[in-house]
Each structure stands twice: as structure tokens, then as C-alpha cells.
Amino acid sequence: MNMLKIVAVPMHPEGRKFVAIFAGIAVVLGLIWTPLFWLGLGVTVWCYYFFRDPVRVVPQDANLVLSPADGVVSLIDEVVAPAEFGMGDAPVVRVSVFMNVFNCHVNRAPLAGTIRTITYHAGKFVNASLDKASEHNERNGLSIETPEGVTIGVVQIAGLVARRIVCFKEPGDAIAAGHRFGLIRFGSRLDVYLPLGVKPVICLGQTAVAGETVLADLSAPDTKLIGEFI
Template identity: 75%
Template structure:
């Protein structure tokens, strides 16, 4: 791990108080027993790293859907979207991106549009990699509507370690593609519901980068990534 690259990456303001807390504990540990300082320092650097907010190069081609999160594509399946999203009862393709504690946790808008709907649902804190986490875990559901009326559902899901979902936007807010809309603390998952008939351009096990990795192309809805069967 290149420490210079970590230090050079800006930190999201949401992380400042946590880094300050860990830094204070590190000083206290040093006063108790000097060798403990290095343990505290390592945890403090990790905390800074967790809340990093790197600059991303956002694709601007019309119709693209980008990943809202860093992580691994853990699930792709056709399911009925959660009622919180208001997307109807017909099955839609859901792409799930699982974030571990080393991924960047700043969430970005998958498309440009208006935040049409936000619903926070209190629930459990199961392992976010499990399929049932979509229904049972604590979550925040957003529906983003593009200027042409196309709607994309995005669900921030708390995990086994994650205990706090942060959303920076409100209903009616306008978002550009790749704009920051939220953050989940310490490991979690995001579900993205694509419009009916739109094929994903990613596969399970692929690493996704928030704001950069293209999940689908609304202008070419049946296009698929080579190797993905329709």
C-alpha cells in the first residue's frame, strides 16, 4: 500500500470527526504506553483511508448508467423491486455492489436526474452480501428520474458492520451523473434497479468504481458485455 497515495487523496468531511477521535485515542495510548501509539496511528490512517473521496472521471455520454459505489458486483438477478422505490411490481434487473471496509464509501448518482423519491427503512444488520439483505436490512431507497422520465432505483443497504447510512440529498434535488449523494459507514452494499428491458454491462465478480464503471447503456438497452448471455 502506497502511503503517499493515501495521504494525497482528499477526505470527505463526514470522516473528520472520526479521524479526530482516533487521533485523540492514539495520543492517549502513547501516554499510557509508547508502543501502543503505532497501533493507534495505524487505525487512524485506516479511518482516513476509509473516508477518502477521490476525484473520479465521469463518462458524459447520454444514456449511460454508472456504478454508484466502489466494490465488487456480488449479484445480478431479475427481482421485483422493493415497494419503497415505487417502481411497480414487474421484475427488474438488480445489480448489487458489495463494499468491504477497504473500499471508498462515498456513493454517486448512477444517472443525471431529479430525486423523485426517498424512503428510509429501519431493519436488521445482516451480512450485506446475502440476497435477503435487500429486504430485511436497514436501508435508504432513492428513485432518480431522468429528464426523459426514465427511473432508476438505488438502495443504500447497511451491513453487518455498517450502522449508519448517510444521505446528502432530498426529494426534488437535481443530480448530475456521478454526483455524490450519500455515504455508508464501515462496509455495506448498494442495489441498482435498471429499467425493464435494459441489460447490464457488468458481470458478477467484477470490480466496480463509483462514477466510472458503466453498468448499462439506456441508449442501447439490449447491449451486453462480451461473455454475458442474454
Template identity: 65%
Template sequence: MLRVRHDARRAAMRMIDTFLKPMHPEGYKFVAAFAVATLILFWIWDPLGWLGLGLTIWCYYFFRDPKRSVPENVGLLVSPADGVVSLIERAVPPGELGMGPEALVRVSVFMSVFNCHVNRAPIAGRVTAVAYRPGKFFNASLDKASEENERNALAIEMADGRKIAVVQIAGLVARRIVCWKKPGETVRTGERFGLIRFGSRLDVYLPEGVHPQVALGQTMVGGESVIALIGQDSPARAARID
């Protein structure tokens, strides 16, 4: 009987862990504001209160910060965000990072308002540059968003001296980019370095000669899904929609 109770308790805890994720501190004030507004809406009219409750739950869900199983094998470059691979093309990294005029392979991960928005470092290294640039707020899934939208770019130098760039790009409804890293600091693969509110995109620029191991439309898990293999001669991934 005791074992049955123990197994039932473990099953219940797993179910709770599945649906209730820890929330990033950045979200506390927003959830509190939504909750206060919900109480006011309930006082005005019950249907409005229930709508407010739904929006409060969504706000909590937006700022969730789940733990991730980050691969630690040397040379694995992981996705900086949850979302869908929306672009794979060659492009010049943001000029403010000082990475030169040569075009590199850029992999873009688009985040909807339902994705986790905590951003994670694609690979371990030293942050050599952090550059914020104000801009417009086009839909982040569009190609021109990389050039014209508000953005925050980081250059990360790996142990072998090569650099990758990771760029936080604001989207149609995003109005705030947050970055906690400064030049000279180090990051680990999968380490949290920032977030964007509310709906946006992350671009990763790969070193020359490194081929992406993802395909357009592929669903990514920040800090877990592998984008590329550094230091390994692997061809670009081929895929089909089936």
C-alpha cells in the same frame, strides 16, 4: 537544471496525489477521535499507540473522497460505489419507492471496509422519492440483506420518464447511512449523494429492457465504471474467470 527540478517536482506531486486523497468532511470527527485515542494509547504503552496510529490512518483512508473521471455520454449508467459486483438478478424494487410490483434487473455492488464509501448517482435525473427504512445488519454480501437490512432508497427519473432505483444498504458493521438528496432535487451522473459507515452495499435497479454490462466479481469504480447503457439495445455482458 531548472527543467530537471520542475520534472522532479511534478513527479513528487503525482506520487503525493496517488497516496494522499482528500477526505470527506463526514470523516473529520472520526479521525479526530481516533487521533485523540492514539495519543492516550501512546501515553499508556507505545505498542498500543502504534496500533492506534494504524487505525487512525485506516479511518482517514475509509473516508477518502477522490475525484473521479465521470463519463458524460448520454445514456451511460455508472456504478454508485467502489467495490465488487456481488449479485445480478431480477428483484422487485423497494415498495416504499412506489415503482410497482414488477421485478427488474438488480445489480449489487459490495463495498468492503477498505473501499471508498462515498456514494455517487448512477445517472442524471430528478429524485422522485427518498425512503429510509430501519432494519437488521446482516453481512451486506448476502442476498437477504436487500430485504432485511437497514436501507435508504432513492428513485431517480431520467429525461425520458423512466426510473431507476439506487439503494444504500447497511452491512454487518455499518451503523449509519447518510443521504444528502431530497425529493424534487436533481442529480448529475456521478454526483455524490451519500455514504455509508462502515462496510455495506449499493443496489441499482435497471429499467425494464436494459441489460447490465458488468459481470459477477467485476471490480467497480464509483462514478466511472459503466453498469448499463440506457437507450441502446445491448445484450447482457458475458464474461469468464481467467
């Protein structure tokens, strides 16, 4: 295995200015007191690591709903999806993936389709692992419709430390499963609202990998998964 690929993980462009800022602060601190430079350097390396954007192997099965984030499955419950998703009034399964400050924060599409709506809500910044974060925190929701007409909802939720949600897409954009659609800076959570009647295939507390871990199967086919590097 190539160790360089493990250590020198690509960084998302969103992180460049932050790494530059931290590096500049490290230099200034070093001029004040040398040990402070090494502290600043450590924080700069962490910032680079936070904005890493590794290559992922995306399962090539249109029926699979993939995790949109790296982290831990912190919540699985049944709730009514946000009205803007147009998923009806019946309770559906919501799967939440909590990202701490050491997880990769690049968000990826759970499945292929067309982004029908993007709705931003200003809000608070309580701990993203709490259930109330879905309603009270700053958040950005996307509804994605598959070519077969199935809709799922994905919500980017800011956390206790996060203060900036970034979305790279617009309503009407087509997106492939596992492709990048946004990120959240410095600790947060993503909620996925599954279609009515669809059950998750993951467990509470399970570690998820964005674009790779399967959250649900729309048809539960008994087939072997095939991955594609992107």
C-alpha cells in the same frame, strides 16, 4: 504521475470527527504504552483512508447507468423493485455492489435526473453480501427520474459493521451523473434497480468504481465515452 495525489487523497468532511477521535485514542494509548500509540496511529490512518473522496472521471453520456459505489459486483438477478420506486410489478434487473471496509464509501449518482423519492427503512445488520440484506437490513432507497421519464432505483444498505447511512439529498433535488449523494460508514452495499428491459453490461465478480464503471446502457449506443473530472 504526481505521487502526492495518490497518497494525499482528499477526505470527505463526514470523516473528520472520526479521524479526530481515533487520533485522540492513539495519543491516550501512547501515554499508557508507547507501542499502543503506533497501533492507534495505524487505525487512524485506516480511518482517513476509509473516508477518502477521490476525484473521478465521469462518462458524459446520459444513457449510461454508472456504479454508485466502489466494490465488487456481488449479485445480478431479476426481482420486483421496491414499491416506493414506482417501477411496476414486473421483475427488473438488480445489480448489487458490495463494499468492504477498505473500499471508498462515498456514493455517487448512477445517472442524471431528479430525485423523486427517498425512503428510509430501519432494520437489521446482517452481512451486506447476503441476498436477504436487501429486505432485512437498515436501508435507504432513492428513485431517480431522468428528463426522458426513465426511473431507476438506488438503495443504500447497511452491512454487518455499518451502523450509519448518510444521504445528502432531498426529494425534488436535481443530481448529475457521478455526483455524490451519500455514504455508508464501515462496510455495506448498494443495489441498483434498472428500468424494465434494460440488461447489465458488467459481470458478477467484476470490480466497480463509483461514478466511472458502466453498469448498463439505456440505449446501447456505439459511441466513445468522454470523461469529466469532478
